[in-house]
Amino acid sequence: MQNHAYSSRQLALPLAFVFVAIILAIGTLLGSSGTASAQQTTASSDRIWQDLKGDVFGDRAILVDTGVVRIEAPKRAQDAAIVPVDIYLDPAKAPDGIKSVTLIIDANPAPVAATFQLGKDAGVTHLSTRVRVNDYSYLRAIAETQGGQLHMAQTFVKASGGCSAPAVKNQDEANATMGQMKLRQFPPKETMTKTEELQLMIRHPNNSGLQRDPLTQYFIPAHFVQKLSISQAGQPILSMEGGISISEDPNFRFDFTVHGNGEIQVEAIDTDGKTFRNQWPLETAGL
Amino acid sequence: MSVDLLRRRLVSGFACTAASAALLPCCLGRAVLAAGGSSRFSVRQIADGVFAFQGADELMTAANDGAICNLGAVIGTDAVAVIDSGGSLIEAHAFLAAIGKLTAKPVRFLVNTHMHPDHIFGNAAFRKIGATIVGHRNLPRALEARGAFYLHNYREQLGEALMEGIEIVSPTMLVDDRLQLDLGGRMIELRAWKAAHTDNDLTVFDPATRTLFAGDVVFMGSLPTLDGSLLGWLRQMDALTAIDAARVVPGHGPVTADWPQALAGERRYFEVLARDIRKAIADGTPLREAVKTAGESERDNWHLFDDYNERNATAAFAELEWE
Numbered sequence: 001m002q003n004h005a006y007s008s009r010q011l012a013l014p015l016a017f018v019f020v021a022i023i024l025a026i027g028t029l030l031g032s033s034g035t036a037s038a039q040q041t042t043a044s045s046d047r048i049w050q051d052l053k054g055d056v057f058g059d060r061a062i063l064v065d066t067g068v069v070r071i072e073a074p075k076r077a078q079d080a081a082i083v084p085v086d087i088y089l090d091p092a093k094a095p096d097g098i099k100s101v102t103l104i105i106d107a108n109p110a111p112v113a114a115t116f117q118l119g120k121d122a123g124v125t126h127l128s129t130r131v132r133v134n135d136y137s138y139l140r141a142i143a144e145t146q147g148g149q150l151h152m153a154q155t156f157v158k159a160s161g162g163c164s165a166p167a168v169k170n171q172d173e174a175n176a177t178m179g180q181m182k183l184r185q186f187p188p189k190e191t192m193t194k195t196e197e198l199q200l201m202i203r204h205p206n207n208s209g210l211q212r213d214p215l216t217q218y219f220i221p222a223h224f225v226q227k228l229s230i231s232q233a234g235q236p237i238l239s240m241e242g243g244i245s246i247s248e249d250p251n252f253r254f255d256f257t258v259h260g261n262g263e264i265q266v267e268a269i270d271t272d273g274k275t276f277r278n279q280w281p282l283e284t285a286g287l
Numbered sequence: 288m289s290v291d292l293l294r295r296r297l298v299s300g301f302a303c304t305a306a307s308a309a310l311l312p313c314c315l316g317r318a319v320l321a322a323g324g325s326s327r328f329s330v331r332q333i334a335d336g337v338f339a340f341q342g343a344d345e346l347m348t349a350a351n352d353g354a355i356c357n358l359g360a361v362i363g364t365d366a367v368a369v370i371d372s373g374g375s376l377i378e379a380h381a382f383l384a385a386i387g388k389l390t391a392k393p394v395r396f397l398v399n400t401h402m403h404p405d406h407i408f409g410n411a412a413f414r415k416i417g418a419t420i421v422g423h424r425n426l427p428r429a430l431e432a433r434g435a436f437y438l439h440n441y442r443e444q445l446g447e448a449l450m451e452g453i454e455i456v457s458p459t460m461l462v463d464d465r466l467q468l469d470l471g472g473r474m475i476e477l478r479a480w481k482a483a484h485t486d487n488d489l490t491v492f493d494p495a496t497r498t499l500f501a502g503d504v505v506f507m508g509s510l511p512t513l514d515g516s517l518l519g520w521l522r523q524m525d526a527l528t529a530i531d532a533a534r535v536v537p538g539h540g541p542v543t544a545d546w547p548q549a550l551a552g553e554r555r556y557f558e559v560l561a562r563d564i565r566k567a568i569a570d571g572t573p574l575r576e577a578v579k580t581a582g583e584s585e586r587d588n589w590h591l592f593d594d595y596n597e598r599n600a601t602a603a604f605a606e607l608e609w610e
Contacts, residue, residue: 072575074575078578078597078598078600078601079598079601079602080436081602082574082601082602082605084573084574084575084601086575128573128575130574130605134436135439135440159440160598161346161444161594162346162347162512162594162595162598163403163404163405163437163512163514164512164514164598165432165433165436165437165440166436167429167432167433167436168432169482169485169486169514169515169516169602170482170486170515170516170519171425171428171429171432171486172425172482172486173482173486173516177609180609182608182609184571186571201608201609203609208432210435211428211431211432212431213431214427214428214430214431214457215427247605249605249609251605251608253573
């Protein structure tokens with residue numbers, strides 16, 4: 001019995017080697033696939049991050065998974081051009097307050113998707129937006145406290161399958177409607193709180209500039225919303241410096257603490273230097 | 288017993304590996320496909336001088352050679368027009384070989400119905416034989432924005448071997464609104480649509496047999512994918528319905544189907560999806576939550592529902608939020 005087991009293991013071992021060799025050979029021929037590829041891609045995303053983080057944050061220490069910041073996104077990008085991402089901030093875990101959050105998508109051509117500055121008394125604890133995801137990549141949210149500490153959370157997103165690309169779907173429409181804005185106000189769920197939710201939508205192609213003009217063959221300059229500020233009666237709630245990884249028609253939904261009855265003001269500036277402004281009265285004013 | 292099984296697997300694995308290493312057609316299926324005329328790659332006559340190949344109701348893979356969409360050919364007295372080049376050069380060559388068995392007339396035109404890889408990855412094979420490649424006026428722009436991504440992204444899904452030689456080849460003849468192509472004794476009518484499945488959808492109509500090659504403006508069986516405009520697609524349903532066709536070759540699904548009944552399924556799906564998404568938007572439900580359930584009642588009506596419904600819901604949400 002023991003002998004039999006021993007001999008079959010002896011037999012199995014070289015066979016296993018041959019089998020692995022063949023899998024490797026086929027893998028080389030067909031290109032990487034399956035789990036091996038998924039592991040490679042988390043590793044390759046991490047490699048990009050190791051190179052990148054010095055450029056963005058210098059040699060400052062980055063604390064991971066401290067609970068100050070959390071990030072959520074679908075495990076697989078369904079539409080590569082519109083991947084919803086949620087960032088949660090826990091003020092209780094950062095008593096000196098959170099100054100900013102940077103959103104990074106390692107594998108994108110422009111990995112720093114956006115940096116959000118948070119208004120000092122704005123009380124923002126949840127921010128969601130939509131991003132382009134070009135490839136298998138970590139999405140990282142790095143929060144900076146008022147005291148200068150960096151806290152990071154990350155989540156891995158698989159690239160979309162099939163033919164969805166991180167590009168504008170309806171280019172003519174995007175060009176024609178550029179600059180339109182819409183603000184939705186979601187009143188507080190509990191009547192005693194002064195926290196409400198806003199959703200700001202801006203029509204803009206947020207083009208990458210990574211494509212050529214089909215006629216001239218020159219690269220089309222990138223054209224995107226690079227600065228955005230949202231305030232209530234002059235007091236900053238949230239501002240953003242962003243790039244091409246933010247989806248077309250940039251969309252931000254966030255909570256904030258209402259201060260008085262002042263109106264909501266928005267200013268957006270794109271890379272062509274166009275400025276788009278709008279304002280809305282607070283719907284809950286006077287309640 | 289298990290060792291025997293393993294050994295047999297090894298032997299066939301070796302055979303396959305050795306053959307691919309020598310750049311010969313790898314497995315049996317590939318050889319059959321290249322030969323054409325088999326059940327795997329059969330071209331069907333659907334009307335007088337009109338032929339179609341039916342793609343598999345699957346995602347593009349190395350196993351199906353990327354051959355998942357329907358291709359067409361219309362033969363005139365002088366020349367042939369082919370509708371879509373397929374998802375790989377292997378598929379394109381197999382289709383050209385099949386046409387070569389039907390007629391000695393040259394393939395003068397390749398019409399691309401839109402930008403997606405399953406319809407255009409075979410383009411280089413048609414450029415090589417001197418065919419004029421025809422597309423929607425927006426197609427070159429769309430391919431510029433996506434071409435590099437497609438080539439990179441599909442490498443994993445299709446494998447290096449099948450990707451070998453695939454290039455993004457843009458059309459050189461563009462359709463602004465409508466265009467007729469003369470095949471000798473037979474004119475086919477091309478029509479550029481406003482954004483629907485994509486922002487570069489083109490259909491081909493053969494008046495002689497009243498056959499419509501709809502490209503992916505019409506899906507049957509496989510879930511439609513939304514990469515253009517849901518509202519645009521719904522708005523153009525009546526104009527599509529009004530086309531005086533007797534039959535349609537949809538971009539995906541059976542070749543052929545009765546027209547305009549063929550439109551009913553996708554129209555219903557999009558109306559359900561729009562209704563569900565509009566309700567979620569009105570309720571203030573965030574995109575990430577809404578897309579998990581929208582369109583769910585359509586699940587049993589479609590192949591590839593799990594592959595594409597959430598994606599469609601995502602695109603629909605982002606569009607309908609602006610209503």
